[in-house]
Amino acid sequence: MLDQEQHKLTPVPQGATSLVLELPHLQMAALAWGNPDDRPLMALHGWLDNAMTFVHLAPELARAGYYVVAPDFAGHGFSDWRPAGQAYLLMENCFDVQAAALALGWSRFTLVGHSMGAGVASLLAGAHPDAIDKLVMLDGLGTLTTPDEEAASQLGRALGRWIGHQQKRQEQLDAAFPPLPGKAYSSIREAAEARMKGVGAVDLGAALQLCQRALKRVDVEHQAGGWYWQSDSRLRHPSPWRLTEAQNQAFVRAIKAPALLLEAESGLLIERPEIEERFQLLAQGQKRVLVGGHHLHLEEATAAKTASVVIEFLLAEPHE
Known part of the structure; x- marks a missing residue:
């Protein structure tokens, strides 16, 4: 565990390297583990998290023969924010991930995603199936949904929040x-x-890890000292548009890659029956339920078991 009394951040953990990927529309910061000549793997974090969520899993993947690149999504960590006046749409992250892969020179790669990152990974794997070698989804599959009849009110909530944000800005x-x-x-x-009590609650060790790329020191000209979250506040706004459940299922049906869904016993999927319905639509799907919470790959009590299950799946020969 990190020193709980520390006063300095360590945004690049030991054994990792820092990357800045120049995408056509923004700079994407990332952490990388392993040999760039090894098998390529992109690791996608969850909402309001960052690349540090893979601080335990990524080194194990690297030892198993993967070159792991874990980007900070736009608005998170050290990556650029979306332009002023623009909203954040989940599907835009698919373009960012594809652009990051192109910047790395990857035409085919493995995807590992957690929570929101698992949603992005499943959308991309369905939309561009020939580019994805294998797919691992950690306590996530597909996206949150909005029924057809609620589409207008969903956009209305987003517009109301957007107007308030513009006035405040x-x-x-x-x-x-x-x-x-x-x-x-x-x-x-x-x-x-404070992060321990957020969506997808985590233990203190995991929260401290996430803080390494999530905080910024208060400028000296301000009287108040300390730290604040450096993520874009617009990430907390209501999404202006979501897929329907039928659209989610269409994306899942289109996934060709062997896919592993890891559910946490105390995670966010157990009480959502639509997740099981989506899983059943995977052409080559496997599912494991493991002891742990939503961040089972990050909390020290469950990280090692999670890594072993993921690596066993990734290294297994595909069935004919």
């Missing part, structure tokens, strides 16, 4: 001393303790 631009973009925490540990 203009007030900040006009202010002589712009306020901080969010709550300031007196220490990294205090921020980690």
Whole structure:
């Protein structure tokens, strides 16, 4: 576990290297583990997390013969934000991941995704099936949905939040001393303790790991000291548009790659019957239920078991 009393961040863990991928539309920051000549694997994190979520799993994948690149999604970690005035759409991440693969010179690669990252991975694997060698989904499969009859109200909620954000942004631009973009925490540990209670609650060790690429020190000209979340606040806005369940199922049906779904006993999928329906549509699907919470790959109590199951699947020869 990281030193709980630390006052400095370590955004690049030991054994990893830092990458900046120049995409046509933004800079994408990433962490990489392993030999670039090994089998390519892209690891996609969850909502409001970052590449540090793979700090335990990625080194094991590298030892198994993979070159692991874990990007920070747009608006997360050290990657660029979407342009001002723009909303965040989940499907845009598919273009970002594909652009990152092109920047790395990859035409075919393995995808590992957690939560939102698993949703992005499953969409991309369905939309571009010939590019994906194998697919691993950690406590996630597909996306959140909006029924047809609620599409207008979903966009309405997003527009309302967007209008408020534009007004607040203009007030900040006009202010002589712009306020901080969010709550300031007196220490990294205090921020980690707040993250423990967020969506997909985590233990302290996992929260501290995520904080390494999620926090920014308060500028010295501000009276308040400490740290604040550096992710784009627009990530917390309602999505203006979501797939329907029928559309989710169409993406899943289109996945050709061997796919592994890992569900956590105390995760976010167990009480969602639509996930089982989606899983049954996979052409080459396997499922394992493991002890642990939503971040079973990151929490130290369950990380080793999760890694062993993932590697066993990835190294297995495909069935004829």
